[in-house]
Amino acid sequence: MSLTLLLGIAGLAALDAFNPATILTVALILIAAPRRPGLTAAAAVAGAALTVFAAGGVLFLTAGAAAGAVDGVVTLLRFLAFGAASVALAIAGIRRFRDRARRPIGLPAWFTPWTALPFGAVITAADLPNAFPYFIAIERMVDAGLGPGEGLAVLAGYTLVYCLPCLVLLAIGLAAREPTRARLQRLIDRFGSGVVRRSVPIGLLLLLAAIAVAVVPFLLR
Template identity: 55%
Template sequence: MSTALLAGIAGLALLDALNPATIAGVALLLLSPLRRPLTAAALFAVGAFTAVFVLGVALFLGAGYAADAVTDAMTWLRRGALLLGACTLMVAGLRRLRPRTRPAITLPRWISPWTAAPLGVVVTGADLPNAFPYFIAVERLVTADIAVGQALLVLSGYALVYCLPCLVLITAGAAAGDRVRRRLDGVYSRLGAEKDLPANPLLASLWLGLVFCLVVLVFLW
């Protein structure tokens, strides 16, 4: 396995790690009135890791089979990942063309340290279709004809990097709980609480411009 391949996949994992749904889940658990918020947040991160790793294994094995059965299967996987990212950005851009009310992000009432891991699986799994860097990383592994054992190690490393912001939050919460919670509370007030969002044509134009770049890349790559 080449250093360039590992570096490229690591870069994709770092990009993918900026996942708002998973990070918000850990932050909300640290802010929650649960008796053991750190335990719940850690188990949520375990659930997120599991979801990312299992999906990666399924994609790798499925794409490997498709590559043997279908001509240019990897090309279509790459294009599909880029188009998926373009669709996500297009929806985000169109939503910023008109004012709207953003609903508050809250935890379900049944959350506890015992249910935090399944919640991490569900939240992360539901958001993974938008994680188009992951599809590209899997496509690179399959194209490079990496052995299954090595691929599993790389995918586990990818999942670990994906959860890195969550681990940083959990570690900070364990080391300086009250101070971290105060800062997270301020961040939640700005980003997670219910808020009226005005139309933002400039931001919408930025998202739609990125959509155009991704669509062009689909035909060039």
């Protein structure tokens, strides 16, 4: 396992860590959880971590086992990563062609640490198709021929880096509740209310970016 490989995967994890879905989930819990917001937010982060590590572990182990017998497994991972990113950009671009009301964000009364764990896992799982750095990292691990133990250890590190912004937000929220709550409330209000106005130029740029990303795996063959 080379230092270059580890640094590359760490960089991909850092890029993947700034995930709006997971970060906004933690912010919302700290603001609106009916009770024990700190513990509930920590449970949601734990659920996200379980999804990242478990899904990555399954993908890495199955791809690694097949790589020696089936040609093109690494190439398949590359197409999966860039294909998911291209689809996400295309959907975002199409949505910018019309005005769109944001849905109000809130938490039900039954939201507790016990329900926050699977909630965090499901939110992260739903967002994985957009996490192209995640698939690129697994591709590099398979391509480097890492053993199961090494691969799972690297995935554990990836998971930690992925959860770092949420853990920092959680720590700040617990240390300075009221100032943090006020700032987070403004963030939730911004993303949970109002209308997203149509923008044809932004929509076209996103569609062009989707096409460019879709072409990348063909250029890397």
